[in-house]
Amino acid sequence: xxxxxxxxxxxxxxxxxxxxxxxxxxxxxxxxxxxxxxxxxxxxxxxxxxxxxxxxxxxxxxxxxxxxxxxxxxxxxxxxxxxxxxxxxxxxxxxxxxxxxxxxxxxxxxxxxxxxxxxxxxxxxxxxxxxxxxxxx
Amino acid sequence: xxxxxxxxxxxxxxxxxxxxxxxxxxxxxxxxxxxxxxxxxxxxxxxxxxxxxxxxxxxxxxxxxxxxxxxxxxxxxxxxxxxxxxxxxxxxxxxxxxxxxxxxxxxxxxxxxxxxxxxxxxxxxxxxxxxxxxxxxxxxxxxxxxxxxxxxxxxxxxxxxxxxxxxxxxxxxxxxxxxxxxxxxxxxxxxxxxxxxxxxxxxxxxxxxxxxxxxxxxxxxxxxxxxxxxxxxxxxxxxxxxxxxxxxxxxxxxxxxxxxxxxxxxxxxxxxxxxxxxxxxxxxxxxxxxxxxxxxxxxxxxxxx
Ligand SMILES: [Zn+2]
Numbered sequence: 001x002x003x004x005x006x007x008x009x010x011x012x013x014x015x016x017x018x019x020x021x022x023x024x025x026x027x028x029x030x031x032x033x034x035x036x037x038x039x040x041x042x043x044x045x046x047x048x049x050x051x052x053x054x055x056x057x058x059x060x061x062x063x064x065x066x067x068x069x070x071x072x073x074x075x076x077x078x079x080x081x082x083x084x085x086x087x088x089x090x091x092x093x094x095x096x097x098x099x100x101x102x103x104x105x106x107x108x109x110x111x112x113x114x115x116x117x118x119x120x121x122x123x124x125x126x127x128x129x130x131x132x133x134x135x136x137x
Numbered sequence: 138x139x140x141x142x143x144x145x146x147x148x149x150x151x152x153x154x155x156x157x158x159x160x161x162x163x164x165x166x167x168x169x170x171x172x173x174x175x176x177x178x179x180x181x182x183x184x185x186x187x188x189x190x191x192x193x194x195x196x197x198x199x200x201x202x203x204x205x206x207x208x209x210x211x212x213x214x215x216x217x218x219x220x221x222x223x224x225x226x227x228x229x230x231x232x233x234x235x236x237x238x239x240x241x242x243x244x245x246x247x248x249x250x251x252x253x254x255x256x257x258x259x260x261x262x263x264x265x266x267x268x269x270x271x272x273x274x275x276x277x278x279x280x281x282x283x284x285x286x287x288x289x290x291x292x293x294x295x296x297x298x299x300x301x302x303x304x305x306x307x308x309x310x311x312x313x314x315x316x317x318x319x320x321x322x323x324x325x326x327x328x329x330x331x332x333x334x335x336x337x338x339x340x341x342x343x344x345x346x347x348x349x350x351x352x353x354x355x356x357x358x359x360x361x362x363x364x365x366x367x368x369x370x371x372x373x374x375x376x377x378x379x380x381x382x383x384x385x386x387x388x389x390x391x392x393x394x395x396x397x398x399x400x401x402x403x404x405x406x407x408x409x410x411x412x413x414x415x416x417x418x419x420x421x422x423x424x425x426x427x428x429x430x431x432x433x434x435x436x437x438x439x440x441x442x
Contacts, residue, residue, distance in 0.1 A: 105263050107242040111221050114248065132244025133265055 009034075010061065011076040012053040015069075017041055020051025023069055026098070027061060029053065047072075064092030068099075071126070093120050095128060099137050106133040140438055141250040141257045145268040145304045150311050152437075156272065157279050159433035160426070167200070170432065173441050174203030180233035181207035182225065182249075183260070184240040189402065190260050190269070193424075194237045197431035206233060223252035230255050235439055238262075256438035264300050270401055271304040272434065273427035278309075278358055280426065281397045281419050285312035291352055293320040294362035294382050294407060296327040301401045302362060303331050310341045317343040318352045322378045325368060349382060353391045359384070361400045361420075363407045384408045389415060399423055 015023055020038050029036050034057035044050035058077065066073045067089035077085040095118045101108045108114050108130070118128040118137050128137035142148065148156070163170050179198040181191050186209060195205045222240070226249035229236060237258045238246040243265035250257035261267040275285075282288060290309055292302045296319055306327075309315050317336070319327050326345060336343050346352050353359075364382045369375040384398065389412060400408060400420040412418050436442075 103243065105241075105243050105265075107222065107240070107244040107248055107262075110242060111223075111248070113221060114223075130244070132247055134243075 005081060006035075006054055006056050006078050007081050009054065009056045009058060009078050011078060012055075012061075012066070013050070013074045013076060014044070014047070014072050015051040015053065016047065016072075017044075017049035017051055019069055020053060023051075023066070024053060026065055026069070029055065032057070032059070063087065063089040064095060065098055067092045068095055068128075091120055091123060091126055094118070095137075099128070101130040101133065101135055103130065103133050103135040106130060106135065108132060139254060139256050141246075141259075142268050142434065142438065143247050143250060143257070143259045144266050145271040145308050147268070153272070153275060153308070156430060156433045156437060157276050159436065160276050160429040161280070163429050163432050170201055170436075172202040173436060174198060174201035174439065177201075177203040177235070177439060178233040179203060179205050179207075179435065180229045180236045181205060181209070181260070182229065182236055182238045182240075183207065183209045184211040184238075184245070186210045187239050187261060189424075190239060191237075193269075193427045194258075194260065194431055197428050197435060200428070201432055201435060203435075207237075222248045225249070226253040226257070229253070235435060258434065258438065264298065266304065267300060268304065269427070269431055269434065270301050271308050272430045273423060274301070274305050274360070274399060274401070275308060276426045276430045277399055277419055277423040278397070281422075282357060282395070285309065285315060287314035288312075288357040289316050289318060289355055290358045290360065291318040291320055291349075291356040292327075292360045292362070293349055293352075293384075294364050295325045295368060296321040296362070297325040298365075298368060299362040302327070302360065305360060306331060307335050310335055310339050315341065317341065318356060319343060319345045320347070320349050320352050320382075321345075322347065322364070322374075322382070324370075324374065324378075325364065347381075349384070350388050350391070353388060354393070356392065356396050359392070359396060359398045361398060361404075361407055363405055382407060384412055386411050386415065389417065392417060 020040055024038050037054040039052040041049045042052050071091050075087040076083050096115050100116045117131045119131050121127050121129045181194055183191050198205050222245050230253040235256045237260045238249055239260040240262050243263045246257055246259035246262050259266055259268055296302050364379055366375050396417050397419040398417055
């Protein structure tokens, strides 16, 4: 069982409680064939409760997406049972097709092929705006 | 790298000052600009009609000795068959040197700009941006007042939906000592994001007031906009308020001698015709300025000295 420890793979820690499933789906983990554990409402010293995802295989994660969902997330890389790297995803400058613009007057509302792109316009407040119409995410 | 104009803030104050200087030189020496754009073509891609803006762009290009191609509303062109803005821009790039695009959807000119190799000018994208209107306003203020610094700018009418007011505020707040008097009914106050993200953030001095008459004596510029009936929930409120925001010779009586009235036009009834003869009425000179600043902009974006 990988809930305790994994030998080789990734541990996505400090996911805000309740966001684990969203992240699981966004990252496409449902399509993996290796063992994946989603732990919900684990006790956390800092936040009270947190979600954790453990993946028994190394893979490229979309760090921009992780940073956007919650900048406090950390990713631990495990090799031979040892933590070899700890990654802190930063707030990404740009998000492509992660969130959709909901402004009915935006060009994306009539052109389905356009990617939905948001840019970080204020790092302090974590504000993202649509690159086409400037609507807040 | 090619340069576009999508949002007024794409231009630095230095670039705006240099556009104004060029426009003022064109006004003084029109003949020396008459062949600057020989063999160049401007494509006016107007997905919704806006005769005034289109004519301003077209006459600007003709006065530079250039040519104009394009369409003036989307119903009779290939775009009505569902062609994407990106594809249209890539196609037009093969025929023209510069694009001026008007579109009812926000961000359409930006989509064009990132999908073609020629400069794109936003000629209005829905209620979002209209940077050449703001440039027109700035040239008018500069010509009438000689400078931007230290001016008290009154914005009157519909400050909630009036995009021209929002971009004028963001452009003017980059100059030293400018303060704003925001005159509107409660229902049409300036939106919170303009207050917090522009005025408060930059520490700009401003007041919000209800009465145009009370504000009048302190103003250097009065920027009028229309209070539209459809912005109100009920007819009674509209009727009660509409006359307070109509400029008449009586209300103008207490204004400074050097004060100037601007309006993005077309007006309906928010400025009484009796005001037109007053030397402080600058809105028709403003239309004229619109052509000159567009000439300066076309030259700049085409890289013509
Ligand atoms: Zn948008």
